[in-house]
Amino acid sequence: MAATIEAPEKLVGKPLRRREDPKLMTGDGNFLDDIRLPGMTYAAILRSPVAHAKIRGIDTSRAKAMPGVVGVFTGEDLADVNPLPCAWQAAGVDNNVATPRLLALGEVRQVGDPIAVVVAESVYQANDALEAIEIDFDELPAVVDSREAVQPGAPQLHENAPNNIVMHWTCGTDAETVDRALAEAEVRVSQSIFNQRLIPTAMEPRGSIGVYDPGTQEYTLWATSQAPHVHKLVVAAFVLGIPEQKIRVIAPDVGGGFGSKIFVYFDMPLMLWLAKQLGRPVKYFEDRTENYLHTTHGRDHHSDIEVGATADGRITALKVSTLANLGAYLSTVAPGIPTTLYGRMVAGCYKIPNIHVDVKGVYTNTAMVDAYRGAGRPEATFVIERACDLVADATGIDPAEVRRRNFIQPEDFPYDTGLGMLPYDSGDYAPALDKALQHAGYANLLEEQARRRADGSSKLLGIGLSSYVEVCGIAPSKWIGLSGEGWGAGLWESAEVRVYLTGKVSVTTGSLPHGQGHETTFAQLVSDQLGIPYEDIEIEHSDTKGTPFGFGSYGSRSLAVGGTAIYKSVEKVVEKAKLLAAHMLEAAPEDIVYENGKAWVKGSPDAVKTIQDIALQAHVAYDLPSGMEPGLEAVTYYDPPNCTFPFGTHVCVVEVDRDTGQVEIIRYVAVDDVGNVINPMIVDGQLHGGIAQGIAQALYEGAVYADNGELITATMNDYAIPKASMLPTYELDRTVTTTTVNPMGAKGAGEAGTIGSTPAVANAVVDALSHLGVRHLDMPYTPERVWRAMQSQEARA
Amino acid sequence: MATTMAAPGRVTVRMKVNGVEYAAEVEPRLLLVNFLRDNLGLTGTHIGCDTSQCGACVIHFNGEPVKSCTLLTVQADGADLTTIEGIAKNGEYDEVQMGFWEMHGLQCGYCTPGMIMTANAFLDRNPNPTEAEIRHALEGNLCRCTGYQNIVKAVQYAANQRGGGGAAPGPGTDLEFEHKDVIEHAPENLQDWGDQLAGQEEQ
Secondary structure (H helix, E strand, O other): OOOOOOOOOOOOOOOOOOOOHHHHHHOOOOEHHHOOOOOOEEEEEEEOOOOOEEEEEEEOHHHHOOOOEEEEEEHHHHOOOOOOOOOEOOOOOOOOOOOOOOOOOOEEOOOOOEEEEEEEOOHHHHHHHHOOOEEEEEEOOOOOOHHHHOOOOOOOOOOOOHHHEEEEEEEEOOHHHHHHHHHHOOEEEEEEEEEEEEOOOOOOOOEEEEEEEOOOOEEEEEEOOOOHHHHHHHHHHHHHOOOHHHEEEEOOEOOOOOOOOOOOOOHHHHHHHHHHHHOOOEEEEOOHHHHHHHOOEEEEEEEEEEEEEOOOOOEEEEEEEEEEEEEOOOOOOHHHOOOOOOHHHOOOOEOOOEEEEEEEEEEOOOOOEOOOOOOOHHHHHHHHHHHHHHHHHHHOOOHHHHHHHHEOOHHHOOEOOOOOOOOEOOOOHHHHHHHHHHHHOHHHHHHHHHHHHHHOOOEEEEEEEEEEEOOEOOOOHHHHOOOOOOEOOOOOEEEEEEEOOOOOEEEEEOOOOOOOOHHHHHHHHHHHHHOOOHHHEEEEOOEOOOOOOOOOOOOOOHHHHHHHHHHHHHHHHHHHHHHHHHHHOOOOHHHEEEEOOEEEEOOEEEEEEEHHHHHHHHHHOOOOOOOOOOOOEEEEEEOOOOOEOOEEEEEEEEEEEOOOOOEEEEEEEEEEEOEOOOOHHHHHHHHHHHHHHHHHHHHOOOOOEOOOOOEOOOOOOOOOOOOHHHOOOOEEEEOOOOOOOOOOOEOOOOOHHHHHHHHHHHHHHHHHHHHHOOOOOOOOOOHHHHHHHHHHHHHHO | OOOOOOOOOOEEEEEEEOOEEEEEEEOOOOEHHHHHHHHOOOOOOOOOOOOOOOOOOEEEEOOEEEEHHHOEHHHHOOOEEEOHHHOOEOOEOOHHHHHHHHOOOOOOOOOHHHHHHHHHHHHHHOOOOOHHHHHHHOOOOOOOOOOOHHHHHHHHHHHHHHOOOOOOOOOOOOOOOOOHHHHHHOOOOHHHHHHHHHHHHHO
């Protein structure tokens, strides 16, 4: 029928190289610190050198007289500006909320707390003047460990949070029932687990530029942001009290985020406030130590777990009690991470009849903890995947078999874990496990491990598995919003698709990239769906001016939620194009076929109207059907019915040097199922980077505070971001289980690698040492820690 | 712009950057990276750490890769510098830039200029590197997005294009971007997706 209609090459599923890249590989990118505006001034922040103190006095007089200084301000000057809000409080329980002010007022509670700001003609002059500010502190005792912070007599951070408790939240079956199931279990294991604190470390630190135009009374904020619309709303309505229509937020090229650029930080409203005070643009760009001290951290969970199972390895009960260190104040969405995104995901891929999760959020004199790549799901996966291996160890059943026996089965979906999460949409967990084991050569590896143990080889072999499931597209407004999980808004996403008179296309989206290649992926999608050449499609993002409100990029939601909004807008455009084509072809609308950018009457493919013909007609509007408005564009606000739940199995093979404790990953196999894939090259890149960050937690990274609250790992010299030589080659494969949650069948891939990888490495290292009696080790697996574990176990043996 | 006598507290420096001669009066303490970015507007050279770990600021100093955050501007007096802006010639990307593009060696792009500068100087010294040599050569450049695998491939690609060849790639490091499993599974078009989904719903 459509034999004469030439079908252009389809782009979905193809590894197109990215359209974002040329500017980034030639130095033509435009990151925040690259922006120079006429009359711009530069801010530097005086930060607390102590973890906890009353401020008795601040003397800025010498600083104000320094060369080039335009202004010096302290918390007193901002006393009538609201503190930053906490937009996601744990649902169903009281939250003892304490959030940071833009500059400290009377008390500091962490090293790095902003106390004063100097604005000067240059960054050098601003920093010179910081040295001239004198502060009289009355030091108070500090606490950095969540286990100590909740003890009676511990230093107290906030009057409204007795024992430093932010909130006490539970989910799952009641504790008594779970205790009973544990008591009745044939096998029972318990373990304390520390999921150490991490520092996100986007390669570009954070910053912001404030501009105020007295003529129009409009504010412009440039920010390193994963969510410019949200920042606009919060800064305008909740902090500064600016009418929302008078503020514009622009995220320029953003050099990585990993969650840390979701949140509203003090400098965003502060730069706008200063710009108005001083009548000049003001830029602040933190240095790396400021980033480490005061931009949000991730993880930091102390958990006690108890697991019960039958003798044949079926898990019958799981009880988890977690202290989540949230730092000195609540960051924007901090309480939601260890509750909704952690507690409700602790079941993992498994059918477990009795689970109880108990979470306490805790204030300490440390940096705020909020979402970091995976956000709650890596911690949940670590708990359940360590639990699987503990059960395997206790029952003598192979870890792969333990997982297989407990998997939720394909026919069980949609599956409700009983933990208050939305039902898992779709899944088929065993094929991913099988594929990973087969690719890794599991049986041979087990033989090799046995051989080395028998030989007394100096390189112990460890094989670690991690079967994970995670939740993406955390958006459904009714569920996530205030009346449900407690987020202050629904998390729908918007898209506008506009076909111009010339047939060229602009797409605006509330999703935005900070490395994920949205422009390429979205253009592939629109090109296929609309039949307009890829080159004719512009993906616009990251500027709130004149674009529909959107909630931004995090939680692996851009394609599943933002992409669906685009998809639905294109559908609306196609519908209108078909109506107009029917008019142009003098046919009934229901007889019009639209494919590959062409419309024709069913059965008459010789007379076609191209989308370009139709767009022209829609705009010149000489001859439109009765009642049709000119133009060819559509907006969608898409609120998905459910989240999506990608999954997979990772296999890590390590060698542990018997003499030095050095761990080396010799194979890393990941079989991930992220549903349908638009650009496999980009998806693989996301998985590579995610796996690297997960391995980094297991082997290298950890934020370390001294007891007095000083951050020991405050530079890249001390915090171990892995180098190229410290990471393995990733061997990736996929299974594809689509979802019906969105029309593309895509699940999300941004965090899966991080979530799956950490437990795989941990299980491999523990497995390598298991014959010595090691059942668990806390991360990171530094040579010293591993060596000590081997020594103590061998001594005990 | 150039004067023989600098203003009090300032020093006159002259240098060639990307083939252009510059002269300026600067404070003796001014870091070279700040001079390049703020005085010359060459903002492709980035700052990521302040402690000489991350390598986002790598440039070529008389042909050698250096971290420009670790040099004072006055130390570059008389030097011949190349920054990332000077790598593409007449609008043509060089082999390393093409390698990063073809092999998806960048995501956010913040570390990329420094990576490209380091890789370029490395391939000048070692045109036929092994994977281990590439990973070792990149130790002074941190990337948080890619997990390095595609950066290694990018350098291998560049070595091949330059005629060096490079060692045979190990598992997972084919120079053609290919993910067989995915290509087989990926639906041909959105229509197929729709059919797939409809099929599922019927089941």
